[in-house]
Amino acid sequence: MTNYNKILDECIDLILNQNYGIEDCLAKYPELQNELSQDLQLATSVNNKLKSTINEQTKARTKAIVLDKFNSIEKNQSRTLRNIPSIFYKGIPPLISRWSSIAAAILLFSTLGTTTLVSASSDSNPDENLYPVKRAVENMRLRLTFDAEKKNELRLGYSNKRIEEITVMADKGDFEQIDVLQKDLEKNIEIISNNENKTVKEKIFQELKEGYITKEEAEKFFEQEKSEYQDTNKTYKETDITYPRKERIMKLKHYIENKELKIKELCEKMEKFNSSDFQEKMNKIEKNNPERWHKMKTRQESLLVNCEKHIEKHAIYKEKLAKLMSEKVTTKYMVP
Amino acid sequence: MTGNFTKNDITTLFEENYEKVVNYIASRISNMSEAEELASDVFVKALEHIDGFKNKGIPIEAWLYKIAHNITIDYYRKKKYPTINIEDVINMESYNSTEKKVLENLDKEEIKIALSKLSSLQQQVIQLRLVSGLRSKEVAQIMEKSDGAIRELQRSGLKALREILYTNKIFITEDSGR
Numbered sequence: 001m002t003n004y005n006k007i008l009d010e011c012i013d014l015i016l017n018q019n020y021g022i023e024d025c026l027a028k029y030p031e032l033q034n035e036l037s038q039d040l041q042l043a044t045s046v047n048n049k050l051k052s053t054i055n056e057q058t059k060a061r062t063k064a065i066v067l068d069k070f071n072s073i074e075k076n077q078s079r080t081l082r083n084i085p086s087i088f089y090k091g092i093p094p095l096i097s098r099w100s101s102i103a104a105a106i107l108l109f110s111t112l113g114t115t116t117l118v119s120a121s122s123d124s125n126p127d128e129n130l131y132p133v134k135r136a137v138e139n140m141r142l143r144l145t146f147d148a149e150k151k152n153e154l155r156l157g158y159s160n161k162r163i164e165e166i167t168v169m170a171d172k173g174d175f176e177q178i179d180v181l182q183k184d185l186e187k188n189i190e191i192i193s194n195n196e197n198k199t200v201k202e203k204i205f206q207e208l209k210e211g212y213i214t215k216e217e218a219e220k221f222f223e224q225e226k227s228e229y230q231d232t233n234k235t236y237k238e239t240d241i242t243y244p245r246k247e248r249i250m251k252l253k254h255y256i257e258n259k260e261l262k263i264k265e266l267c268e269k270m271e272k273f274n275s276s277d278f279q280e281k282m283n284k285i286e287k288n289n290p291e292r293w294h295k296m297k298t299r300q301e302s303l304l305v306n307c308e309k310h311i312e313k314h315a316i317y318k319e320k321l322a323k324l325m326s327e328k329v330t331t332k333y334m335v336p
Numbered sequence: 337m338t339g340n341f342t343k344n345d346i347t348t349l350f351e352e353n354y355e356k357v358v359n360y361i362a363s364r365i366s367n368m369s370e371a372e373e374l375a376s377d378v379f380v381k382a383l384e385h386i387d388g389f390k391n392k393g394i395p396i397e398a399w400l401y402k403i404a405h406n407i408t409i410d411y412y413r414k415k416k417y418p419t420i421n422i423e424d425v426i427n428m429e430s431y432n433s434t435e436k437k438v439l440e441n442l443d444k445e446e447i448k449i450a451l452s453k454l455s456s457l458q459q460q461v462i463q464l465r466l467v468s469g470l471r472s473k474e475v476a477q478i479m480e481k482s483d484g485a486i487r488e489l490q491r492s493g494l495k496a497l498r499e500i501l502y503t504n505k506i507f508i509t510e511d512s513g514r
Contacts, residue, residue, distance in 0.1 A: 005487035009472050012490070016469050039494045043466055046451075046497070049444045050363045050467045054355050055372060062376040063350055069383045070346050176369055258444075 007032060012043050023272070048261050060132040125168050126177045152192060159188045252321040259314035267307045273300050341386060350379060353397060356468040357404050363467040364408045364459075366448065374411060378404045398477040401464065405478075450500040458493030461486055 007029055014020035022040045026033050124130040138158050145151045162185040169177040272278055286293040341349075357378055362371035381403050382396075451459055457479070464475045465486075476486045 005484070005491050008491055008494075009487045012465065013471060016466070017471075038498065039491070042494055042498050042501075046447060046462065046466045047469070049447050050463075051359055051469075052362050052368050052371075054358055055369075058369070058372045059354055062354065062372070062379065063347075065376060066346065066350055066379045066383065067343065069380050070343060073383060073386075 004032065004035070008036065008039055011036065011040055015040065015044060016047060048265070056129065057126060057131060060129075064132060064136065126165055126181065127169070127174065155188050155192055159185055159192075162188070252317050255317045256314060256321065259310050259317065262310045263307070263314060266303060266310060270304060270307055273303075346383070349396060349400070353400055354379075356470065357400065360401065360404055360463055360468040361408055363448065363451070363463045365411060366445065370411075374407055375404070378407055381407065394477055395474075397474065401468075401470075401478040405460065447497075447501070450497055453500050454493055454496050458489050458496060461489040462493045462497065465490055 011020070011025035011029075014025060015022065022037065022044065025040060026037055029036060124134050138154075138161075142151065142154055142158075145154055162181050166178050166181050166185070169175075169181065282293065282296065285296065354375065358368075358371050358375045361374050361378075362368055365371055365374070378400065382400055451462060454462070460479060461475060464470045464478060465472065470478075472483050472486045472490070476483045479486065481489075
């Protein structure tokens with residue numbers, strides 16, 4: 001058993017990390033073919049099904065949080081090392097924080113020389129790679145602005161940007177992003193609410209009122225849109241719109257991903273069946289063991305049928321998703 | 337320097353492990369965005385306690401997964417979020433009566449449910465090894481066990497998982513059994 005465990009472990013490594021196929025491992029250990037085949041199929045199945053695709057934008061944000069945390073810990077440590085009695089440095093932290101921001105800004109602009117990068121990022125949306133740069137620049141500007149009124153104007157500008165982004169995300173049906181943006185926006189509103197200058201406060205709220213939409217409202221509009229389709233378009237009523245658009249997009253993406261895995265799993269095997277080596281092997285089996293040949297042939301045929309079905313479904317799902325994504329719903333959200 | 341780590345070390349640690357940590361957590365809970373959120377907590381917590389990590393005699397990656405493991409356990413303990421119910425999944429997915437092979441699309445959640453029925457050690461080995469893609473040696477360091485024990489847990493875990501999936505007639509593979 002110990003030996004089998006080692007072989008199984010080695011094969012899992014080869015398959016997961018070195019692009020070996022199950023067949024390659026079985027060929028290496030033909031005496032363990034039966035047991036190994038079952039374990040390796042299950043192992044690759046677990047790997048394929050449970051390994052998820054990472055959201056690059058979330059990763060970038062998390063990375064920024066982690067590095068920010070690292071900086072603040074380092075800062076605290078160096079402060080402690082100086083061993084200054086607290087009474088003397090009570091007022092220093094905000095200054096340190098501010099100067100470090102300035103240093104970071106100078107570093108960012110000088111090392112990257114990235115006016116192009118920064119301006120390119122200014123129109124980016126949350127599902128784009130440059131978006132974290134846009135947010136970093138915004139944060140930097142906020143930190144470098146010392147005048148309270150100017151700071152609030154900046155906040156207002158950024159709030160409007162969030163609203164625009166929410167609209168774009170709503171258009172794409174990406175409710176997860178709406179949720180994140182909504183939280184950011186609400187944080188901004190909270191800060192603005194604490195503003196002592198009434199004129200600034202009112203101006204800001206007036207502007208916010210004109211464009212702000214919550215996730216719940218967006219979902220409500222999707223519902224309305226659904227019923228509108230049901231009244232006007234019979235084809236939609238019968239086939240596609242059986243539940244809200246958001247769910248539908250999510251499920252279609254899930255089905256497409258699932259079919260892609262199936263196609264990879266089954267149809268690639270079909271290629272092997274068509275190879276001359278395999279045909280030769282089959283001819284030999286046909287002569288020596290007709291019963292086995294018959295079983296193998298039946299299995300091969302059912303695999304082909306399955307493979308074709310998956311390809312067909314995959315195409316249908318992709319078409320449905322494309323249709324759904326191409327629908328414009330933005331204007332409906334912007335009803336004042 | 338924080339502990340003995342430079343900013344570059346932390347960046348490398350993050351880049352090399354973020355995806356694996358997210359996958360490890362995602363295999364234990366049902367929601368990907370929550371898994372990403374918890375993964376963020378893992379790295380932040382690691383940084384907060386990085387001084388305590390020194391001289392523990394294990395690689396920092398191993399320590400990271402220990403934190404991920406504990407954070408996932410806390411997640412369930414607090415019951416902050418509901419766990420997934422397979423019947424809900426079926427109801428949610430079976431929106432289209434013409435879709436006959438609904439089960440086919442449920443493999444992911446069903447594997448997760450089957451996994452949750454294994455012993456906690458088997459679960460951890462399968463998740464670290466097959467989902468995060470770590471090597472047995474690394475898993476052994478994280479779980480503080482010998483390489484041999486990990487390989488045995490891997491084999492027995494796969495066997496138990498197969499039995500659960502077959503018993504529930506979930507493991508529908510057109511190409512199973514050569």
